[in-house]
Amino acid sequence: MKKQLALLAALAAISTGLHAQDSYVGVGLPGLLTLGYAYPLTSSVGLRGEYAGGLSVNKDGNQDGVNVTGTFKASRMGAFADWFPMGGAFRLVGGLTFNDIKADFNGVGSGTSTINGQTVNMSGETYNVKVKFPDTTAYLGVGYGHQKSDAKGLGFYADLGVMVGSFTADTSTSLVANGKVLQSDVDAQNQKIRDSLSSLSVLPSASLGLLYRY
Template identity: 30%
Template sequence: MRCSSQTNTHRSLSPVIKALSVALIMLAATGNLQAEVSVSTHISTIGPGIELGYKLSPAFGVRAGWQQFATDFDFKPEDENGVPGDELTYEGDLDLKNGSLMADWYPYQGRFRLTAGLLLNNSGTKLTTNCKTNTAGTVPVANSCEVGGSSVSGSDIGEVDITIDFEERIAPYIGLGWAFQQGKSWFISADLGVAFLGKANADIQTTGSCNNTESCRSQLDDEEREIEEDMESLKFFPVAKLGFGYRF
């Protein structure tokens, strides 16, 4: 399965976030501004970010946000051929870029809320590797690596580039949360939920002759499937968020 373009997706999501923010500001401008509009910053499992909210009534509210974070990321697929130390170790960057649009229901018109919404997922990772950077093991690997459960020579595979993202670019989200008022305007918030990211997509390209050999290319396809299976647990991604904000 091949990945969609990160650049194109980012361009398509950015206007959505801007439009949502403008819509909330216009909505707030038409109503009562007293303790209705909120601005907050937060840390979360999908990165730090900012959020703009509007309380439609004591029982309902909406929020739009953006989270972004980048960090180093290493990944090693599981051993499939029984030879320790010949697995490729992928190294690169993990880029978290997510917009969000949430609807809140306060069943008791107090601190507690139930939330449903959409996570506009533009996250992904780009990794590189070669046989020289495979894991040190107890069995000499003679400059060969495990690819798709079989050994491939370093000269055949060359430099390896892999891109990983998720199929659900607009991911459903459900969760619950609390907002604790601190004085007249300041507040602390907490959210716990889960986003359905769907199946992971891995795309591997190499600079070696492997791309031009049907049997070797088949092993690369198997490696892609192994990586996708290793990331199956991230299909339902846990989202935890702690925020601090101000209500106008």
């Protein structure tokens, strides 16, 4: 995260004394609160750095005989290049995101469940799954705002795009140590989870808010 913060600082430093730039704040997903800095190089091209974070969701439930406590957290840093093909506020966006997006599901058994086709007594057993989005992903999207302009003051921006990457999953459980299943059964069940996640090859991203040009 220190490298990403340094990126934002560098963008701000090189722009000192140059023509109009803007800072912005917004809301969206997956990061909830967005803070950023944009510097238009020309009427056609601009650079941006931003942080989006603050999203944390907790959810409890029961799944296949397991009482599950789930936690999802998401934050990211991003470095983007904006292209304004029509010379106005509409832009195409490409860049990289540096992500901390993950979900933890911690389960304690309360009944029976199916592990790799076997019915298993889960009472008192733990079964935990950690799901994680890649640390670094490409970003593609469209947006509005941050164009080169001599007008100072408040404005509006919006972004919609995708981060290109698939979630991974890892499992830990007490079932193997207690002799209820083999490690190969757990590995096979984990592979099923990974296969289901692999179809999600992109993670949508959206943000809108206010900018201040100075």
